[in-house]
Amino acid sequence: MLLGRHELKHPLCLAPMEDVADRPFRLLCKEMGADVLYTEFANCEAVIRNVPREVAKMEVTDAERPMGVQVYGSNVAALERAAGMAEAAGADFVDFNAGCWVKKIANRGDGAGLLRDLPRFRAAVAALRRGTQLPVTVKTRLGWDADTIVALEVARMLEDTGVQALTMHCRTRVQGYSGQADWSWLPRIRAVSAIPLIANGDIASAQDAQTCFEYGCDGVMIGRAAIQRPWVFQEIKAIFSTGNSPPEPSLRERVELCIRHLRAHVAFRGVPRGIFSFRRFYGGYLKNVPNIAHLRRDLMTYTDMEQIIERLHAFVDAYEQSE
Numbered sequence: 001m002l003l004g005r006h007e008l009k010h011p012l013c014l015a016p017m018e019d020v021a022d023r024p025f026r027l028l029c030k031e032m033g034a035d036v037l038y039t040e041f042a043n044c045e046a047v048i049r050n051v052p053r054e055v056a057k058m059e060v061t062d063a064e065r066p067m068g069v070q071v072y073g074s075n076v077a078a079l080e081r082a083a084g085m086a087e088a089a090g091a092d093f094v095d096f097n098a099g100c101w102v103k104k105i106a107n108r109g110d111g112a113g114l115l116r117d118l119p120r121f122r123a124a125v126a127a128l129r130r131g132t133q134l135p136v137t138v139k140t141r142l143g144w145d146a147d148t149i150v151a152l153e154v155a156r157m158l159e160d161t162g163v164q165a166l167t168m169h170c171r172t173r174v175q176g177y178s179g180q181a182d183w184s185w186l187p188r189i190r191a192v193s194a195i196p197l198i199a200n201g202d203i204a205s206a207q208d209a210q211t212c213f214e215y216g217c218d219g220v221m222i223g224r225a226a227i228q229r230p231w232v233f234q235e236i237k238a239i240f241s242t243g244n245s246p247p248e249p250s251l252r253e254r255v256e257l258c259i260r261h262l263r264a265h266v267a268f269r270g271v272p273r274g275i276f277s278f279r280r281f282y283g284g285y286l287k288n289v290p291n292i293a294h295l296r297r298d299l300m301t302y303t304d305m306e307q308i309i310e311r312l313h314a315f316v317d318a319y320e321q322s323e
């Protein structure tokens, strides 16, 4: 499939994730085998008002390519200008978020709210296309709720609008993150539309990715599993190429990766903000490690990075000695 000008076969994409998939995390996942990256979503109206935090989200560095800049909103004039700004910021393609389920966004008709108004959805995509020479892709959900699934109409509409690829998070807006993603919609979408299709929702293993490819998808997108295990991308690639699971990283390898991520995160976000915001990542790196209540408490209270690193090293040393 093509993303931007990049020809990719069965790419493993890192999902856009607000407050998680910032540059340090994206680069870490790329090093771990992610083929395509996306920015956190930027609000088109804030972007055109030059709100610094939103404009900064759009920045693309060469090391991150191929990378999409994701925007959301439904004001066509703002979307058109925001698309041009994404292009100026160095995007390879512009991704449109039509799947955000958060009440404040969806209930005002943006994000997944567009699934209740397809003419407005189409107009928003058309505005993005007018605003940039770059390809436009769309990320959405199956529909607003189980009784109003519009995935097939949306796929046909987007193909007709000239969208380069469709990412489908196989849940409805009402589901949020509850229940299981329903991948059975993927072959149905494939049957009605030739639009390049990226599967999303609950993909966490090579088996999951394989199932989505067998359903006719061109790519897969991984979100929460990458927060838990950023090495999931290389694990999937290793299984696809050798048929065997690589060994799970040791605790020391996981902790060293965590420390590298911590240093990059804090360098990017500054002190103390980065120390606080990194706290959401420890759970993933330390998953299934026994007796970590005290360690976890310390990691949630320490505000000095070197103290955190020392504590992590001491924990691994003690863990290895006890094995």
Ligand SMILES: Cc1cc2nc3c(=O)[nH]c(=O)nc-3n(C[C@H](O)[C@H](O)[C@H](O)COP(=O)(O)O)c2cc1C
Pocket: 015, 016, 017, 018, 019, 020, 039, 040, 041, 070, 097, 099, 100, 139, 169, 200, 201, 202, 203, 221, 222, 223, 224, 225
């Ligand atoms: C913390 C967090 C932030 C997210 N932010 C965004 C976002 O900015 N844009 C977007 O399209 N989706 C966002 N999502 C949704 C993910 O991209 C993805 O669709 C969802 O997590 C399902 O995939 P998964 O089961 O692999 O996690 C976010 C998800 C999480 C967990």
